[in-house]
Amino acid sequence: MREIFHILPTIIKDYVERYPAEDRENMEEIRLRIGRPVEIVGLKSKTKNHPPIFTEKDASQMMSLLSQHSLYRLEEELKRGYITIPGGHRVGIAGRVVMDKGHVKGLREIGSYNIRIAKEKQGVSDDYIRELYRRNHWTNTLIIGPPKTGKTTLLRDLARKISLGMPQIGIPAKNVAIVDERSEIAGCIHGIPQHHFGTKVDVLDACPKAEGMMMMIRSMSPDVLVVDEIGREEDGRAMMEAIYAGVTVISTVHGTTLENVKKRPTIKALLEESAFETIIEISAVGKKGVFKYLDKTEPGVISR
Numbered sequence: 001m002r003e004i005f006h007i008l009p010t011i012i013k014d015y016v017e018r019y020p021a022e023d024r025e026n027m028e029e030i031r032l033r034i035g036r037p038v039e040i041v042g043l044k045s046k047t048k049n050h051p052p053i054f055t056e057k058d059a060s061q062m063m064s065l066l067s068q069h070s071l072y073r074l075e076e077e078l079k080r081g082y083i084t085i086p087g088g089h090r091v092g093i094a095g096r097v098v099m100d101k102g103h104v105k106g107l108r109e110i111g112s113y114n115i116r117i118a119k120e121k122q123g124v125s126d127d128y129i130r131e132l133y134r135r136n137h138w139t140n141t142l143i144i145g146p147p148k149t150g151k152t153t154l155l156r157d158l159a160r161k162i163s164l165g166m167p168q169i170g171i172p173a174k175n176v177a178i179v180d181e182r183s184e185i186a187g188c189i190h191g192i193p194q195h196h197f198g199t200k201v202d203v204l205d206a207c208p209k210a211e212g213m214m215m216m217i218r219s220m221s222p223d224v225l226v227v228d229e230i231g232r233e234e235d236g237r238a239m240m241e242a243i244y245a246g247v248t249v250i251s252t253v254h255g256t257t258l259e260n261v262k263k264r265p266t267i268k269a270l271l272e273e274s275a276f277e278t279i280i281e282i283s284a285v286g287k288k289g290v291f292k293y294l295d296k297t298e299p300g301v302i303s304r
Helices: 010-017 021-026 056-067 071-080 126-132 151-164 209-220 233-244 265-272
Strands: 029-033 039-041 082-085 089-100 103-116 141-145 176-180 201-205 224-227 248-254 278-281 290-294
Touching (some): 010 029, 029 056, 056 103, 126 278, 209 224, 233 265
Parallel strands (some): 141 278
Antiparallel strands (some): 029 039, 082 089
16 A cells, blocks of 8 residues: 555545554555545445545645646546556546547546555466466467456466466466556556566557557567457457467456357457457456356357
């Protein structure tokens, strides 16, 4: 929480610090809305502290701390609607949108902040390794799950394990390329990942997935390509280009089941092209996903 305390207005910081250390460890989000009480998401204990009201003065102080007293340096982040801070934490923002020729130029008069607390949770992929590394190679994998079920946390730990390798069970280290469009997987600051990875990881930060995948294939020669939340048609085309080039792709998508997400045109097209060998459906935080294996000789058929 040290990095988060650096950007909180004094009264909010004091409020959060009043919670016991165990409670602070469980915090997932700190939501701040002008004129309304502070909301903390993820608390598991019954500790009750009366939340302060987030004021316009607090909002102004917080933006000053986030920007280090220079809004100009956050110009690109304000355009995207979120700011990544040291530690890989992400601060979502909402307010008045400034448009320029039909495109979002930035945000002004910020009224809401959502601090999403990044948690690495190293080792969460341990139970998945033998399912994803089959026939001496990492399989093209799609991880399906609703929001906040740990898809990105799992993806991050898989990238770390793949890049480190596991020689004790005969799995060599591989070059991993991460296309991190929303700075959530690696949480880069000035191009440097804030999360722990192996020595064989390269990150393309804040780049649209489709363009980023092609850039990584051309420039970094990855063995495995890792991307989060595919959905656009161009994402699907870029994934197929990577697979045709012999690169393994591991990605996530919002949804509940394979049957649910295959209704989306992009996912449907990828399944028809036999893009994925393995599907993982995650239903709840901390619960191991359900595996489904797709027979590449018969597109879309699940092998039992």
